[in-house]
Amino acid sequence: MAAEESRFAMIVTTKDLFKHAYGKYAVGAYNINNLEQTVGLFRGNLGKKDKNEEPTNPATSAPFIIQISRGARAFTDKRFLEAMIRSAEDVFPEAIFAVHLDHGTEEVCYECIDSGFYSSVMIDASHDPFDKNIEITRRVVDRAHDKGLSVEAELGMLGGVEEDISVDADHACLTDPDQAVEFVERSGCDSLAVAIGTSHGAFKFKGKQSLHFDRIEAIQKLLPKFPLVMHGSSSVPQEWVDRINAAGGNLPQTSGVQEQEYLPAAKLGVTKVNIDTDGRLIWCAVYREVFRDKPADFDPRSAGKPFMAAYADFITHKNKMLGSAGQLESVRKSLGVAV
Numbered sequence: 001m002a003a004e005e006s007r008f009a010m011i012v013t014t015k016d017l018f019k020h021a022y023g024k025y026a027v028g029a030y031n032i033n034n035l036e037q038t039v040g041l042f043r044g045n046l047g048k049k050d051k052n053e054e055p056t057n058p059a060t061s062a063p064f065i066i067q068i069s070r071g072a073r074a075f076t077d078k079r080f081l082e083a084m085i086r087s088a089e090d091v092f093p094e095a096i097f098a099v100h101l102d103h104g105t106e107e108v109c110y111e112c113i114d115s116g117f118y119s120s121v122m123i124d125a126s127h128d129p130f131d132k133n134i135e136i137t138r139r140v141v142d143r144a145h146d147k148g149l150s151v152e153a154e155l156g157m158l159g160g161v162e163e164d165i166s167v168d169a170d171h172a173c174l175t176d177p178d179q180a181v182e183f184v185e186r187s188g189c190d191s192l193a194v195a196i197g198t199s200h201g202a203f204k205f206k207g208k209q210s211l212h213f214d215r216i217e218a219i220q221k222l223l224p225k226f227p228l229v230m231h232g233s234s235s236v237p238q239e240w241v242d243r244i245n246a247a248g249g250n251l252p253q254t255s256g257v258q259e260q261e262y263l264p265a266a267k268l269g270v271t272k273v274n275i276d277t278d279g280r281l282i283w284c285a286v287y288r289e290v291f292r293d294k295p296a297d298f299d300p301r302s303a304g305k306p307f308m309a310a311y312a313d314f315i316t317h318k319n320k321m322l323g324s325a326g327q328l329e330s331v332r333k334s335l336g337v338a339v
């Protein structure tokens, strides 16, 4: 689905976004489940904090990827997600983004490929043995490429919880660079999620921990110009954990990926950075605080409004750390798209 062929001009291919970003910055891939997250996400990527802040700020505007997980598709009805994104496109015509299935099974990948709505899918068969992972990925790639979608696959095992699978730290394992080369050649995938020291969810590390840059470098050396994907990239900001706990929550002390490491990783080929948990923490903190401070209030908008502003602000900040802030105009030019 090239930009000019898309029914919705600003939904572009993930491949085009990667081509522009590779080696220079990482594209933020953010999960959504509801309307407030969607609106905050679009505003944040256009550098706007709230509805009345006009115009879009070119210095902070960024291309981005909207991620939809299987859990998000099942939460209400997947048709609502598509409708929300289409509406957001109308409301924010300046935005340039791709729509991606996060952690798909083979069956859900086919559903998304056939829907005609998605830019790309992730087939996650990383819990299967190497050859089976390749076999499944190859089938999805063939079907996706027939329809012009690209495919992200995963090799190696992250720790943490994703969808219905939980992997403890002892069973997580970093991606082997030689295996990565064989995997990419045999499966035909377009990008690869690699295990480089991160894990899903809020409880990543007890103390400060660094990404395994030596591993990223070794993979890039064998797969030059091939986009790598970093899952489990939330930074779990202390401020939001503290705010949740001060407003009645009970989260243990934890830390996430250091934001300063996004850009060095991007220079080594990490072209897509997946962030979901941080957005959930912000949602939780804002909703808790609002109803703690106004115990007689029960209006969903009382918390929804400050959440959208806080989330937009967070996205703008993240994009600065990823290096994608300020890239929107250049992406638009590279795609030859007019507003």
Ligand code: G3H
Pocket (backbone or CB within 6 Å): 031, 069, 070, 071, 072, 102, 103, 161, 162, 163, 200, 276, 277
């Ligand atoms: O990696 C998993 C993502 O954070 C999506 O989470 O399956 O709970 O929607 P979810």
Ligand code: 13P
Pocket (backbone or CB within 6 Å): 031, 102, 103, 199, 200, 201, 202, 230, 231, 232, 233, 234, 235, 274, 275, 276, 277, 278
């Ligand atoms: P976090 O849990 O670190 O936000 O990672 C999200 C993710 O990898 C989605 O695929």
Ligand code: ZN
Pocket (backbone or CB within 6 Å): 103, 162, 200, 231, 232, 274
């Ligand atoms: Zn993930």
